[in-house]
Amino acid sequence: MGLHPAEQSNRDRALLSGWGQYPRVKARVLKPADPEEAESLLASYSGLIARGLGRSYGDASLAPVVLDTTRLSRLLEFDPLSGILTAEAGLSLDALLRWSVPRGWFLPVVPGTKFVTLGGAVASDIHGKNHHVDGSFSRHVEELDLLTSPGKWVRCSRQENPRLFEATAGGMGLTGLIGRVRLRLRKIETAFIKKTTYRASDLEAILNLFEAHASDTYSVAWIDCLARGRHLGRSLLFTGEHALWEDLPTPLRRQALQPHKNPRLRVPIYFPSATLNPWTVRWFNTIYYHLADKHLRTRFVHYDPFFFPLDSVMDWNRIYGRQGFLQYQFVIPESHGRPVLSKILERISASGLGSFLAVLKLFGHEENSFLGFPFRGYTLALDFPRTPRLEKLLTALDELVIGAGGRIYLTKDARLKNSDFQIQYPQAEAFKSLKKNWDPENRWVSCMSARLGLAGPPELCVPCLQAS
Numbered sequence: 001m002g003l004h005p006a007e008q009s010n011r012d013r014a015l016l017s018g019w020g021q022y023p024r025v026k027a028r029v030l031k032p033a034d035p036e037e038a039e040s041l042l043a044s045y046s047g048l049i050a051r052g053l054g055r056s057y058g059d060a061s062l063a064p065v066v067l068d069t070t071r072l073s074r075l076l077e078f079d080p081l082s083g084i085l086t087a088e089a090g091l092s093l094d095a096l097l098r099w100s101v102p103r104g105w106f107l108p109v110v111p112g113t114k115f116v117t118l119g120g121a122v123a124s125d126i127h128g129k130n131h132h133v134d135g136s137f138s139r140h141v142e143e144l145d146l147l148t149s150p151g152k153w154v155r156c157s158r159q160e161n162p163r164l165f166e167a168t169a170g171g172m173g174l175t176g177l178i179g180r181v182r183l184r185l186r187k188i189e190t191a192f193i194k195k196t197t198y199r200a201s202d203l204e205a206i207l208n209l210f211e212a213h214a215s216d217t218y219s220v221a222w223i224d225c226l227a228r229g230r231h232l233g234r235s236l237l238f239t240g241e242h243a244l245w246e247d248l249p250t251p252l253r254r255q256a257l258q259p260h261k262n263p264r265l266r267v268p269i270y271f272p273s274a275t276l277n278p279w280t281v282r283w284f285n286t287i288y289y290h291l292a293d294k295h296l297r298t299r300f301v302h303y304d305p306f307f308f309p310l311d312s313v314m315d316w317n318r319i320y321g322r323q324g325f326l327q328y329q330f331v332i333p334e335s336h337g338r339p340v341l342s343k344i345l346e347r348i349s350a351s352g353l354g355s356f357l358a359v360l361k362l363f364g365h366e367e368n369s370f371l372g373f374p375f376r377g378y379t380l381a382l383d384f385p386r387t388p389r390l391e392k393l394l395t396a397l398d399e400l401v402i403g404a405g406g407r408i409y410l411t412k413d414a415r416l417k418n419s420d421f422q423i424q425y426p427q428a429e430a431f432k433s434l435k436k437n438w439d440p441e442n443r444w445v446s447c448m449s450a451r452l453g454l455a456g457p458p459e460l461c462v463p464c465l466q467a468s
């Protein structure tokens, strides 16, 4: 087979990984310039998966052939009356916000980084700090255009081909390439958030705070996962509302609709793997918890540090060293919150494997979807450096999560076993049969889909353990 034009600049296979830097696999990367080229590539290759900005942590956007969507990034149409925007799916939230904020519009749901594409946001059906009131990303999507198999573009929405829509939102790219997204934006008066910080001395106190702030638009907690005994679960809760023009202090009014700026800092090299250890994490946690004193009040902050604090330093994932790290994010039903969260925190604290980032949130209701992650309950996201002792801890946590009827977030995952996946995602078989209808040759596969028994042989991807 000859070299496709989209491959000209990518003759060699690249060593790719997700944001957690594990696993790494060798992949052929194709970068189509327009949807027609993407269509012709699908006719020429199989064993493909779409990839946006690679901010999923594990192996969801890895496959023998990767279709990089970042050139499919045109903003096509915007209706200021309805707030409905149409764009190609490779458009990043970063670029979209730069365009929309000065015009008084914001995204309906944002994750903890703006460096994700619209396609990635749909395929993971991402959630934000407002999940308890606004649901996940797909709730705000009017329709999608999807390339399911060679020559077949399909329009889907909650009304048109609804089952395909429900499989695609959260479907991790396995129903096809999302080429175009129609999305409802949110009207804003300013680019600022009215943020309030509350301190909770233990787990009981933070769960009570979540309940007390159930009607606030944005809420999320940082939790000290190394605290023990009577301090177990001590946390800071951050809530927020879009600031109105009349709320804004006069000095901020001059920049009322100013979008975010480029990050100025970058981690230039991989840190030695011992940089983040339980001592540094314990030290950081104690200082962070106590320093919150001066912030225990309402302040006006720009949306960028409120939603995307980690984006201020580019390539921060290098701090974890070349071995990479794993993000472990689960959700458990609200009814199990107190006892199971306390067991989980006790396990983590006793293991001494501190997580530098530990974020707790109360989710709202589930969307109609096959592989969507959120449901009503508590979600905790933890980042652990990859060390030999980690697997033992995570296996113990898996048992607690499954025992409570919970599940792991696929877009963060790199290690879930097929058998556990089937228990956590009871619609997996229904997803597979729907996929068979739309993608009968299984052209769309990923290292994740092979690992979880969704599509592709288990040996589809051979992780390359040598760091690049």
Ligand SMILES: Cc1cc2nc3c(=O)[nH]c(=O)nc-3n(C[C@H](O)[C@H](O)[C@H](O)COP(=O)(O)OP(=O)(O)OC[C@H]3O[C@@H](n4cnc5c(N)ncnc54)[C@H](O)[C@@H]3O)c2cc1C
Pocket (backbone or CB within 6 Å): 019, 049, 050, 051, 052, 053, 054, 055, 056, 057, 060, 061, 069, 089, 090, 110, 111, 112, 113, 115, 116, 117, 118, 119, 120, 121, 123, 124, 125, 126, 127, 128, 171, 172, 173, 174, 176, 177, 178, 179, 310, 411, 412
């Ligand atoms: C710092 C950080 C914070 C985060 N915070 C959150 C959070 O708060 N909430 C949350 O839900 N997630 C969060 N995430 C995860 C992130 O939002 C998702 O992994 C998102 O899918 C990444 O988008 P991407 O464009 O980088 O996609 P990739 O990582 O490249 O791909 C992710 C998945 O989407 C599929 N995909 C991408 N583009 C397309 C397309 N055009 N068509 C079909 N499939 C496609 C891929 O095949 C893959 O399965 C966070 C990630 C980071 C690094």
